[in-house]
Amino acid sequence: MESLYIAGGVLALIVFFLGLGVWVFAGLLLVSIAGLSLFIDMPLARIGTILGPIMIRSATGWELSAIPMFVWMGEIILRTDISTRLFKGLSPLTFHLPGRLLHTNIVGSAIFAAICGSSAATTATVGKITVPELDRRGYYSPLTYGSLAGAGSLGLLIPPSIIMIVYGVVAEVSISRLFAAGILPGLMIAGFYSLYVIAVSLLFPKVAPADTARPSAADMLRGVGNLLPIGLLITLVLGAIYSGIATPSETAAVGVGVTLIYTVVTGQMSGKVFMESLFASVHTSCMISAIMISAAFMSTAMGFMHVPQDISAAIGRFQLSPYELILVLTLLYIVLGMFLEGVSMTVMSLPITLPLVLAAGFDPIWFGIFLILMIELAQITPPIGFNLFILQDLTRTSITRIIFAASPFFLLMCLGVLCITLWPQIVLWLPDQLYSK
Template identity: 55%
Template structure:
């Protein structure tokens, strides 16, 4: 069967199964079964054998063990007062910077991302404290919500990142190096965001209260003490990974242990909290892992059809430049991100995209960071931009105003991506040091 006819049948199944509104994992499974049955003409017994072997092997990947542990750590933190400590600790430290407490969104999300791994959790946890405080103190609501919408996406870019674990498993690249690759770009984006807030504050003084008072040295010292538990947790988790003392899964276990100690020391432990966080972890982890397993089956089905090779050869004959290919993939990801979530987008596209970018000469570690940023952009694009809906709930504003508030940070994220394309060593410098 030709590439054109195979692609048409495949696209028809994608529209029917994923467009019908059924669960994504069920849709991926049906597309895989349909591809083997209608295109490759396998009988159902052989399809079942392939599915059982592929799903079983992908489900027992050791790297996947990090996902539920990191999710549990982040959920326990969400249910404690660490987000309040984060705000109280950062407030005096940013009081002398133009823009004042608006920087608590950017710096707070940067720090929380290093102990969370989730964009939505980062946005919701930081925002539930900062947004009410900023609005109460008279800061510009649009800049407050926009900066949080943009900075909340750091939960995917700054390690430990669940999105990077998923990509690493599917693309078969080092998760430790992926984690290292996200550090410098994450800090760079934080600097761009804070720089924008400073610039707007200088040009429009009315965005912050006129009576804002700088903190004293004693208040700054107290702020650092408030941040100590969070910084300790971040240092132990990331430090154990980068020094080679622990794998990501082992570092996640260290993070959970330290989080439990912090919860006990701060007298916030309760069996109800632990039970609720475990149930939430089971739901989220089961969703992610079953998506990865069914996506592996779909990848195997596409491999039997030789579709990735056929697509690669077809695009090669188009004689696209590496940057042209990257531009097409970026446009595809932005369009996909308007309608499906980042995890589904990753598991559906990595089997085809990675061979293409490797053949074009791009480093798969670099592309992992590029893909994560594309997922970040999708979190800021309606109608499925989850960060926008979280912000809409926190500010009680209309979706249109929330989108407009996030637009400058969407543009800054695009600009940051262009910098990574122009200077790939921003991504690769730290991984190459390991």
């Protein structure tokens, strides 16, 4: 019973420090130090000797080198014409689908996710092009905003994904297998979104006004031409990983090199673009590294306090079935997603949740995709849904209206979670095919 009081005390410390507005990495360190001092009377000198090696080990993992490379690639892409090319390329190709240009939000986000790895960047970059254009043409704005909110979150699920790398490092599973595991669920959820847009457009034709300018065959070819540079970059990055030619870290460096070459050849590179993208990637990468270091320390601290083992034992006494456990974890992550961003959710929760799901017989690769879907739900969940705030800034409309618009896509993503739970091979089939022994 005493151990459960310790777990409650640790939770109270987390709420206290994060509630004060302390930076996440600092809050996690303070929780760890305070917990070890208060609950098991560990001397500060002893805490220091534990913290040092953990910081070194957490900051020097070779797998982490992929994070700044993929982040830098995304920052360079944000400053190029790739999002404009996406819209120009997809517009004629989506003409014959019910909903027409609304599909550019969904397909464009899915494609951009495959070269970016960030949900916020995907939403912002695609939205800057599509939202003004769709509003100008008279498309139903809630469907415009909702489809972008939902599809923009695919930046976390469709590889390369920064969160996948973080999960792979913390959970000690293959990042290449995680990348492969995210493809089919990502395409499935994008398909759900497109089917929803088609259904609404067939029921209510006015949501997608008729476009009198029917694209010609030449327009179609120009559309394909606009998509070629993006397709080449995706092929190089993902092809190198799945063929085994390069590791994710090596492929990230190749992706940066190809992106730099593209910006130079197309005349979009300048000293300002280079330095802005470099500084932004350093800022983001340092933030992720700091959180991972502090979370690794907190994981060790909770191990000393026996928090994961005791919580696991307490939940075990309820004798939950595997599906009941997943339902409980789904509700837990939805609540966490209301207050935390993805990296923090991942590194704070895994010491407790990963042993539980492994004991219940779930594959760690499958759980990684499940967790990423939970983080995607958090992107469109108030009060701290980053995609919601990005859309509010882009559209200059009320956050209530954005939340209402995103609600159907939240439910569609929940349907995706249900599908991968009932049929885990949606996640596991592709990595098993690519990396079968």
